[in-house]
Amino acid sequence: MKDGPHIAAIAALIGDPARANILSALMDGRALTLSELARSAGIGLPTASAHVSKLEGAGLLVSVRQGRNRYVRLSGEDVVHTLETLMLLAARTGHRRVRTGPRDPALREARVCYDHLAGARGVQMFESMVRRHLLERSGDYIGLTNAGRTFTKQFGIDLNQLPEKGRTTCVSCLDWSERRDHLAGHLGSAYLARLFALKWARRDEGSRAVLFSTTGLHEFERLFPA
Structure with missing residues (x-):
């Protein structure tokens, strides 16, 4: 080139x-x-x-x-997106590790991708919000609807506190394990931080896995039904 x-x-x-x-x-x-x-x-x-x-x-x-x-x-987050895309390509073309690690199922279920939720739970949250018209999507544009703003505030996130410069507020990130999008950007970061603050989930020590408590998973399913 x-x-x-x-x-x-x-x-x-x-x-x-x-x-x-x-x-x-x-x-x-x-x-x-x-x-x-x-x-x-x-x-x-x-x-x-x-x-x-x-x-x-x-x-x-x-x-x-x-x-x-x-x-x-x-x-930066662009490095993460590049690595996620390479993981997706490797998985799609059959370039997988011969031996999987003990945390692999947990990573596929829910994991941290830089500072937002990825894996099956991350995709579930994003698709649930789109389906219920909390997020609107048109081509590459993703944004909160009025209903989404109300929902986000009720969840305990102050939208006025999200940074105005740098990263876009709402961004989709292609998930390597699910091959579908999850929510990134400032909003994705705020939602994951709120899950941790509510103690619905926690980081697994020594890996990127996000582990939900029984109560936390119940509340997550209620707010973001599949």
């Missing part, structure tokens, strides 16, 4: 198995130390540091030092 962005360089960086594992470990939006990333990728600390430096140099990661630790995170 002689014109446009140089995709081969980015693809080569992501294509390395260790670097792909490092990027995947950061897909829940948290910042991790080099030691934590090394353990996640199954590599030594010096190797992890070298990989992180390459990814940071390419603009895929950013890092900050606090005391003696260096914390690393993804540089």
Whole structure:
């Protein structure tokens, strides 16, 4: 490709198995130390540091030092969307891991995608809101209807507190495991934060899985019927 962005360089960086594992470990939006990333990728600390430096140099990661630790995170939500799309492509074309991990079913059920809800529950929430005309969708445009604004406020989200700059308020994100859209953007982030605040769900320690309590799942099903 002689014109446009140089995709081969980015693809080569992501294509390395260790670097792909490092990027995947950061897909829940948290910042991790080099030691934590090394353990996640199954590599030594010096190797992890070298990989992180390459990814940071390419603009895929950013890092900050606090005391003696260096914390690393993804540089933006566009990196997450790219990784989700690659996961979708790998699943569709049959490029799956030979051995699945013990958390795989939980990740497919519900997981954090940067800072919003993904997996079957994320798709359920998005499609329920569209079907009940809480969200309107026209081509690439997604927005809250008047009924959706009322519903969101009643759920305990102050729309006036959502940032006005940067990310779009309502964005769809193609889910790699469901192959259907879930809700991203500022609104998707606010809804997941509210689920956590209500203690209907919590993050699984050590993975991106979102675990619902029995009560939380009942309330989720009531608000977002399939």
